[in-house]
Amino acid sequence: MTQAQSTNTNSAETDFNLLEEIDEADNHTSDATATRLSLQFQLDESYIGQRIDQVAANVWSDFSREKLKQWLKDGHLLVNGNIVKPKYKCEGYEQLTLDVELEAQTTSQPENIPLNIVYEDDDIIVINKPVGMVVHPGAGNSTGTLVNALLYHYPKSAELSRAGLVHRIDKDTSGLLVVAKTLEAQFALSKQLADKSVYRVYDLIVYGSMIAGGTIDEPIKRHPVDRVKMTVLPGGKDAVTHYNVKERFQHFTRVQARLETGRTHQIRVHFAYIGYGLVGDPVYMPRVRVPAGASELLNDTLRGFRRQALHAVQLGLVHPRTGKDMMFEAPWSEDFAALVDVLRSENKAY
Template identity: 55%
Template sequence: MSQTFEAQQRVPDAMAGQRLDQAAAELFADFSRERLKAWIKAGDLTLDDRPARPKDKVYGGEWLRLCTEVEDDTRFEPEDIPLDVVHEDDQVLVINKPPGLVVHPAAGNPDGTLLNALLHHDPALASVPRAGIVHRLDKDTSGLMVVARTLTAQTALVEQLQARTVSREYDAICVGVMTAGGTVDAPIGRHPKDRKRQAVTASGKPAVTHYRVVERFRAHTHVRCRLETGRTHQIRVHLAHLRYPLVGDPVYGGRLKLPAGASETLKEILREFPRQALHARKLAFVHPGSGEQVSFRAALPDDLLMLLDYLRDDHRTMR
């Protein structure tokens, strides 16, 4: 079974000089570069309504138009995995993802993912690329994600993400006492020595995180972060760059620091906290069906509430 997919994207001036297939891969991020190259060669993806070659250069201002047949994705099996559905209509699903759930199958996680759960919840999502997933959360980050239920909705949401008009706000608990909020404007790319990590690097892509202090403790801070961009591990990398890494972050957390005089219970909690203390608390976007702005919130999960309670007790006791 297949359905017609139609979308268009204007090439930003910043992409001037890129190959057509490279620009297309960024502008139509739901499809692989190889798939897009095949559509360019077949004439399904045109440049200003003219056939082109994958290696042709773009100069900015052109229109890429894609009109093709998309087959149902049958590579992945539906699995009966419980979902916390915050909102559901004929265009979108909003999910409150628990920590520990991988979003998309990959090497090391071939099944048991959010994608498998979505296909069980709504088998029709097999006809939408990536089962409608338009953005991701790390495995051990909890909180809100929007899923498109139609190709049209997916295109609209991807365009909003690219235009940076989707509002995403996170709660984080970091090591160290922040004096004030601020903005981190620092490009993020692959770590030059460890390809499994991200890092602030001059060759990276633009990345902007706004943050403010919610509550201070003796040796930790509860902060609220708002993403302007959506790079891999962005909040984790940016806060570590400021030397305020997230509690429990196994990749960017650095050496464990325990507050002097803390209770044995708090020390044990900090030693054993099983994930980065990060939660996507708020999500807002223009609904692809109604055209109206919609907003959703997800309360802090129990593990972060418990951590905050112990940090408050420690703060009161040691003052």
């Protein structure tokens, strides 16, 4: 059974694959709901001389600059309580007030798709995502996504950017992710992600017998030829993965990895780079490697495992409203647990 518990321990710093980062979020005060938004922001001297529409776009980057300019013109976005033009130059220490009824932010349609909800309150939803579910609609995946399911489960999420998503995990990776139910919560969670104060741990199975844990600190960028792939290359974005060996088999290893940064495919790319690709990974380990002399059961299990053996097992965050430290855990998916059982019986270490 999935566990959710509060903890007072100081979690190691970790970074999600950010959808966005909100600067200066600590200055926000709000009584926002998903439908009506009331926000205030106190400027400081760093904004002196900047156009107010540019400042507003920096402060509330969930919204486009054009939308914020329109709200300035319509009187929904005030400066010291007054309507100003978008080209108004900041003098320093002004207070911005945004009071607006939100419109739908997505064209995706709600779908009655069951969700494995680990925890939910008025501000956040923590979900254990199953294998095969796409997080956000995109080319070739306009339906059946987590966003479609969220819009059905909580219709007000339509008024939030990306239905409240603040991070994502790959389609064929299972495990935990958090979704905001209000814009205030979305701001706060994005700030935590940017500050690397969110704790995120994965379990994975790799080819090869690893001796000890360590840290992989290698930059990642889009592959210059195969645009489906990411790769380790100079000039890429900083990417750091910490890992520990949890269980050794003859030809495989169960590893636990903690992200310090959150680049696309980071764990998959990093472990393939050091020569320990993930079992089942169709992109970075496209050929199944069956050990010589493997039993029929092990052979069938490896060939039948058609997704990366990767599961987001732990998620730690500070609740955006209460400030309480929270830690969540999600049990392995059935296929991951079955793979480990077979390795324990058919490929156990000497």
